[in-house]
Amino acid sequence: MATMVKAEPEPIELDWRSTALIIIDMQRDFIEPGGFGSSLGNDVSKLRRAIEPCQALLTAARRLGMMVIHTREGHRADLSDAHPAKVLRGKPSTRIGAEGPMGRILIRGEPGHDIIPELYPIAGEMVIDKPGKGAFYQTDLELILTTGGISTLLVCGVTTEVCVHTTIREGNDRGYRCVAVSDCCASYFDEFHETGLRMIKAQGGIFGWVTDSVAIIEAEQLEERT
Numbered sequence: 001m002a003t004m005v006k007a008e009p010e011p012i013e014l015d016w017r018s019t020a021l022i023i024i025d026m027q028r029d030f031i032e033p034g035g036f037g038s039s040l041g042n043d044v045s046k047l048r049r050a051i052e053p054c055q056a057l058l059t060a061a062r063r064l065g066m067m068v069i070h071t072r073e074g075h076r077a078d079l080s081d082a083h084p085a086k087v088l089r090g091k092p093s094t095r096i097g098a099e100g101p102m103g104r105i106l107i108r109g110e111p112g113h114d115i116i117p118e119l120y121p122i123a124g125e126m127v128i129d130k131p132g133k134g135a136f137y138q139t140d141l142e143l144i145l146t147t148g149g150i151s152t153l154l155v156c157g158v159t160t161e162v163c164v165h166t167t168i169r170e171g172n173d174r175g176y177r178c179v180a181v182s183d184c185c186a187s188y189f190d191e192f193h194e195t196g197l198r199m200i201k202a203q204g205g206i207f208g209w210v211t212d213s214v215a216i217i218e219a220e221q222l223e224e225r226t
């Protein structure tokens with residue numbers, strides 16, 4: 001059954017069976033001190049505001065039986081899947097692959113690369129390891145969505161203007177209706193978060209829609225009662 005959800009620039013009709021929740025990069029490396037985010041000089045505590053709304057949204061998605069996909073940005077230990085152009089930035093001690101308090105920065109299998117415990121995937125939820133900012137780049141995400149009959153993506157996670165935005169742009173170009181869930185996204189920069197969301201819904205929804213977790217949970221509960 002389809003449900004109308006409050007969103008901008010206009011409400012959007014969602015059928016939970018053809019909608020996937022994609023949680024982008026809620027990894028210790030971005031959110032906890034000592035990881036990639038803090039190695040770049042960011043105040044990582046700013047990302048924590050997205051955790052509770054994400055938990056509520058994830059709980060609702062699980063209740064609805066929606067497809068749930070978690071992504072992780074990171075690389076192979078030998079960096080064979082990391083462009084030098086991406087790695088060779090900043091001081092060597094803070095680069096991708098450098099040793100840090102949570103293991104090697106943005107390297108698969110290291111403690112920092114893992115998803116934060118608050119949003120840890122459960123059995124049946126897919127985890128996509130991505131070497132880029134966008135979740136479609138060099139991954140099997142599109143194949144998984146096609147096979148699963150998915151046409152709409154609820155996208156949340158960190159950071160709003162980097163990996164969330166890139167994924168929404170990639171999804172939009174591939175024909176998916178992309179909906180950013182504003183309170184479930186966060187950035188190290190308040191102005192980038194705000195502007196990133198405005199860019200998605202501007203010009204009649206040039207990249208997609210923007211809603212929040214409250215609107216989605218309200219719609220879900222309304223559907224349950226009818």
Ligand code: C5J
Nearest residue numbers: 025073158159162163
């Ligand atoms: C960044 C991301 N910010 N997940 N990655 O480098 O947004």
